[in-house]
């Protein structure tokens with residue numbers, strides 16, 4: 001709305017409603033009640049009635065908060081609402097300070113990359129130095145290898161969603177601590193609920209054990225499908241483990257896992273990697 005345009009309360013109410021719905025879809029359940037905004041006053045009217053009417057639709061449990069109704073199940077949301085909710089969730093993650101240590105050492109959070117509604121989502125462990133610098137998952141050496149795995153499967157990185165168990169880089173690339181994984185769990189769950197991938201592939205022990213809430217070894221978990229909230233989930237070695245200085249011979253097993261995944265997805269299985 002530019003200066004001088006008539007101030008339309010219905011427009012404001014619509015925008016507020018849309019904003020609240022995005023917040024609700026992203027899992028935000030409470031908003032501060034706050035004071036009427038001076039913005040409305042400077043325009044010669046107040047948006048307080050719009051906010052108040054919205055607040056009046058919901059029970060007030062505490063004087064300073066109003067509930068914005070239970071989180072909608074993402075399966076009830078349109079693709080566009082899920083996109084908006086994911087953007088809101090991304091912003092929530094950017095502001096997260098739950099792990100004080102990680103928040104103080106990160107350059108930025110690394111939420112994930114890809115589109116809602118993709119068929120396949122890869123879940124890794126945590127951002128490394130390159131990811132922390134660029135704000136995107138799997139863009140370093142392990143990421144280059146993951147790109148090759150994706151290409152060998154006859155897919156493009158753009159058709160896949162990629163994220164991690166935790167959204168901040170652990171200093172020195174150490175494995176995320178149980179508390180860090182647990183602090184980030186709600187974000188990951190909501191992220192996957194909004195993306196709604198048809199299949200998930202967990203990369204490495206940290207991703208597999210946290211995602212599937214198990215203490216089993218990777219050797220016991222790989223080679224078969226697991227269930228993550230109704231989504232078939234495959235487990236395989238982390239691409240960093242396949243790098244030349246570690247265990248490149250494990251690429252063969254990763255390829256076996258990928259072939260099993262492709263077959264279950266109903267996609268053609270390339271003859272060889």
Ligand code: URA
Pocket residue numbers: 124125126127128131136137138139140142143164240
């Ligand atoms: N390793 C991971 O687990 N995730 C990344 O994003 C990069 C490296």
